[in-house]
Amino acid sequence: MAYIPNTLENKTIVITGGAGFIGSNLAFYFQKHHPGARVIVLDRFRGGEPNSLGHFKNLIGFEGEIISADITHNLNALKKIEFDYLFHLAAISDTTNTNQQLVMQTNHHAFLKLLRIAEKQEARVIYASSAGVYGNTNAPNRVGFDEVPENIYGFSKLHMDKSALSFAQESFMPIVGLRYFNVYGPGEFYKDKSASMILQLGLQALRHKEVKLFEFGEQQRDFVYIEDVIQASVKAMVAAKSGVYNVGYGMGRSYNEIVEILQKELGDFKVNYIKNPYPFFQKHTCADIQATHADLGYAPIYNLEQGIQTYLPVIKKYANPS
Ligand SMILES: NC(=O)c1ccc[n+]([C@@H]2O[C@H](COP(=O)([O-])OP(=O)(O)OC[C@H]3O[C@@H](n4cnc5c(N)ncnc54)[C@H](O)[C@@H]3O)[C@@H](O)[C@H]2O)c1
Numbered sequence: 001m002a003y004i005p006n007t008l009e010n011k012t013i014v015i016t017g018g019a020g021f022i023g024s025n026l027a028f029y030f031q032k033h034h035p036g037a038r039v040i041v042l043d044r045f046r047g048g049e050p051n052s053l054g055h056f057k058n059l060i061g062f063e064g065e066i067i068s069a070d071i072t073h074n075l076n077a078l079k080k081i082e083f084d085y086l087f088h089l090a091a092i093s094d095t096t097n098t099n100q101q102l103v104m105q106t107n108h109h110a111f112l113k114l115l116r117i118a119e120k121q122e123a124r125v126i127y128a129s130s131a132g133v134y135g136n137t138n139a140p141n142r143v144g145f146d147e148v149p150e151n152i153y154g155f156s157k158l159h160m161d162k163s164a165l166s167f168a169q170e171s172f173m174p175i176v177g178l179r180y181f182n183v184y185g186p187g188e189f190y191k192d193k194s195a196s197m198i199l200q201l202g203l204q205a206l207r208h209k210e211v212k213l214f215e216f217g218e219q220q221r222d223f224v225y226i227e228d229v230i231q232a233s234v235k236a237m238v239a240a241k242s243g244v245y246n247v248g249y250g251m252g253r254s255y256n257e258i259v260e261i262l263q264k265e266l267g268d269f270k271v272n273y274i275k276n277p278y279p280f281f282q283k284h285t286c287a288d289i290q291a292t293h294a295d296l297g298y299a300p301i302y303n304l305e306q307g308i309q310t311y312l313p314v315i316k317k318y319a320n321p322s
Pocket of ligand 1: 016017018019020021022023042043044045046051052053054055069070071072088089090091092093094106128129130131132179180181182183184191
């Protein structure tokens with residue numbers, strides 16, 4: 001389903017981080033629904049170290065152009081392209097990465113350079129922020145309130161939002177930041193330990209008939225299916241004004257609930273509760289999506305049950321590749 005009526009005929013869309021989970025899904029969305037658009041993926045791809053998680057297999061079947069470059073120091077190729085929309089998703093997406101210098105350089109500083117390039121092109125910018133900006137403050141989480149990140153990842157995203165809002169005051173085109181909550185769905189397999197708990201628990205259940213949860217599985221997250229994330233991201237292309245918006249389903253659900261749904265779908269398996277090594281682990285997130293609905297027309301479709309049911313055939317293939 002196309003989320004905006006605009007055909008995007010002869011428009012150029014650049015997607016940084018397009019070899020990653022959300023970026024590759026976006027690239028395929030445009031390829032399918034807006035074949036008249038020129039789609040360019042810019043990604044560093046993964047190297048020997050685990051800082052960038054893009055994988056070529058996410059782009060098998062993608063017919064657009066690919067630029068292999070690092071946003072922290074190699075934006076020359078991008079400067080030579082005339083583009084209309086910039087989806088900026090490239091980032092160190094691993095929330096447990098503690099290298100503050102590297103996370104700030106990759107997530108925050110490179111973003112400032114990209115904003116300046118986009119401004120010259122008079123291009124619209126849609127970029128990925130995160131629910132990580134809220135840290136362990138009380139849910140429901142609302143933009144502009146209780147933004148106290150617990151890790152460098154959340155801090156970098158919060159400062160992307162601040163920079164974007166001040167930059168937007170002087171720019172020609174709206175800049176829209178999307179605070180994705182816990183995204184799950186096809187395309188996340190190569191994120192390994194950064195993949196959603198829905199994938200990780202599904203794979204553990206299928207492979208070992210036993211799953212591991214941090215004590216005692218009651219922590220809640222707003223899990224949002226990739227299709228709904230694509231909806232919000234595409235609708236942000238026609239936003240009337242700059243802003244930062246939450247993108248979740250609008251409900252907190254616990255890890256124990258994921259297990260219950262998986263057990264209903266896959267049959268019984270054992271749950272092993274283990275100690276949580278992360279002091280900054282969020283206890284409860286839930287997106288307030290009123291403004292996202294009012295300003296972007298975002299209306300999520302997949303609750304946790306529907307999302308998991310839709311995703312399970314793919315998880316089964318990941319567990320047993322033929
Ligand atoms: N998946 C989620 O649940 C979630 C939640 C909140 C926010 N986000 C944000 O959404 C965006 C996309 O997330 P994702 O889940 O697709 O993660 P991902 O790790 O799969 O994608 C990020 C992509 O950025 C690329 N990249 C990293 N460093 C780069 C660099 N220096 N130069 C060029 N490319 C680089 C990686 O190779 C990867 O392809 C990220 O900004 C992430 O922080 C994701």
